[in-house]
Amino acid sequence: MTAITHNNEPASNKERESLAATEPDCIRTKTTSMAVLAKSAGSYHYTPEGRKLADFTSGVLVANLGHHPKRWWNRTLEYMGLNNIEGNSGYHEAVTLTSYNATTEVETEANRRLLSNMQAQPGGARMEQVLWAASGSEAIQKGLWASMARRPGEDVILATRGGFHGKKGLAGAVTGSEDDKERDPRVRFISFPKEECSTLEKRNEPIDLTKYREELEGLKAELGNKICALITEPYLGGGGSYHPQKEYLQMLxxxxxxxxxxxxxxxxxxxxxxxxxxxxxxEYGVEPDLVALGKGMGNGVPVDAIVGRADVFAALAYGEGSDTWSAHPLGCAAVLATLDEFEGDDDIMGQAKGLSEIIEESLVKLTSLPAINAVRGEGTVWGVECNPVGDMSADETAHELVRLAYEGNSNGKAIHLLGPLAGKVIRIAPPLTMDHGEAREYFEVLHGIAASLGE
Ligand SMILES: Cc1ncc(COP(=O)(O)O)c(C=O)c1O
Incomplete structure (x- = not known):
């Protein structure tokens, strides 16, 4: 692999060169910035050269509370009994770092708190048990295994075309479409109304669901009782930020x-x-049987789960959903601390609502620029779809925007973005807690950088 380098970044370039020699390319998706992050705090990352980058993606939508909130860390460590280690010799008594064939009070408390939090939300009535997982893909895999085991022999899964559920195993099989690769014969894809929600204006129009309903009826006529589950995302995330009309999910x-x-x-x-x-x-007015959770649930500590109906999970026998790291106490402690913050007095969702208005207003302004084709999103999760500009294809424009944002404007204000989704869509998903004044300032910076692409 040839290392990506940037001017005036000697320390970062050294790390990038080391990485190119010591890791294969496949560990990351391609990103023109290839930021080396020395530290993070709140809504910002810092490079080894001390450059400050506004984090417009919360890591990868994990640091919803911002990076390293002090109270959140203190609570996570308190739940673990790790907040008061003295000296360097000997051992410290704390919650164990295993959950295999044993459990901890941190795990059982996380189950209770997560379930009661979910059950209290509209649509959460079926949230009866937690099946922990070590990654998002594994949570999906376990949910689908349980669904297939519920009625043996009836193992067809319907999945919305263009979705992203992970890369491994069955999670990979329900991702994308029938055209992508050799498909799992148990998976059948159904249409997702991408065109109907391809712009904010279109999403506000009523949707005609007739053809989507007919497609489902056709599959039912063909497959009868063989269909055990239908999996979808609330919006296509990795597929390019397509947020459907609520009626579509309600119809499914x-x-x-x-x-x-x-x-x-x-x-x-x-x-x-x-x-x-x-x-x-x-938000979408539905009551799922199973819900897959991850990313923001541990605010950066890796922890995932599939949550839902106890009778469905009961179809898996002892051991069928077990592995080394699932229900790891550190992940459970992080979930508890994250719940503390969302349920506490800081009104995180109120802050997020104000931020959402700033994001929408700022991104809508971007659509007047030649480099930007459309913006789509809701809350604090948005996509900016790029246009071809000059000799650049839309995909190249998107990559160039990521690079320019990383390098920063003439005042040294820079933004961390992820490599584009679905080729040409830039993800915008800052921490829910980003200061509103600073958010406005950095959206101006983004505007200036995007404008320079059409010059
Ligand atoms: C909606 C959705 N499902 C599943 C996954 C897979 O999660 P993981 O990368 O932890 O396997 C992702 C990851 O981006 C995702 O966005």
Whole structure:
């Protein structure tokens, strides 16, 4: 691999060169910035050269509360009994770092708190048990395993075309479409109304669901009771930020109810506040049987889960959903501390609402620029779709925007963005707690940089 380098970044370039020699390319998706992050705090990252980058993506939608909130860390460490280590010799008595064939009070408390938090939300009535997982893909995999085991032999899964549920195993099989790769014969794709929600204006128009309903009826006629589950995201995240009309998800849910098909909502990206509610199922007015959680749930500590109906999980026998790291106490402690913050007095969702208005207003202004084709989103999760500019394709424009934002404007104000989604869509998802004045300032910076692409 040839290392990406940037001018005037000797320390970062050294790290990038070391990385190129010591890791294969495949560990990351391609990003023109390839930022080396020395430290992070709140809504900012800092490079080894001391440059400050506004984090417009919360890591990868994980640091919803911002990076390293002090109270959140103190609580996480308190739940673990790790907040008071003295000296360097000997051992410290604290919550153990394993959950295999044993449990901890941190885990059982996290179960209680997470379930009661979810059950209290509109649409959370089926949230009866937590099946922890070590990654988002594994949460999806476990949910689908349980769904297939519920009625042996009836193992067809419907998945919305263009979705993203992970890269491994069954999570990879329900991702994308039938054209992508060799498909799992148990998975059938259904249409998602991308065109109908391709702009903010279109999303505000009523949607005609007839053809989507007919497609489902056709599959039912063909497959009968073989369909065990339907999996979708509240909005297509990795697929390019397509946020459908609520009626579409409600129609999918009704079809599932009428036919005893499990309705699985993948909220790994949406959960913990992104869409404007703590969980997107409340925002969309649906009541899923299973909900996949991850990313923001641990505010940066890796922890994932599939949550939902106990009778569905009961279809898996002892050990079938187990592995080394699932229900890890540190992850459970992080979930507890994250719940403390969302349930506390700081009104995180109120802050997020104000931020959402700033994001929408700022991004809508971007659409007047030649480099920008459309913006889409809700709450604090948005996509900016780029245009071809000059000799650059839309994908190249998007990559160039990421690079220029990283390098910063003439005043040294810089923004950290992820490599584009679906080729040409830039993700905008800052921490929910980003200061509103600073958010306005950095959206101006983004505007200036995007404007320079059309010059
Ligand atoms: C909606 C959704 N589902 C599943 C996943 C997969 O999660 P992981 O990368 O932890 O396997 C992601 C990751 O981006 C996601 O956005």
């Amino acid at each position: 849910e009704s079809f599932c109810r009428e036919n005893d098909i499990l309705f699985i909502l993948d909220e790994i990206q949406a959960n913990f506040g992104r869409t404007g509610s703590l969980y997107a199922f409340s």
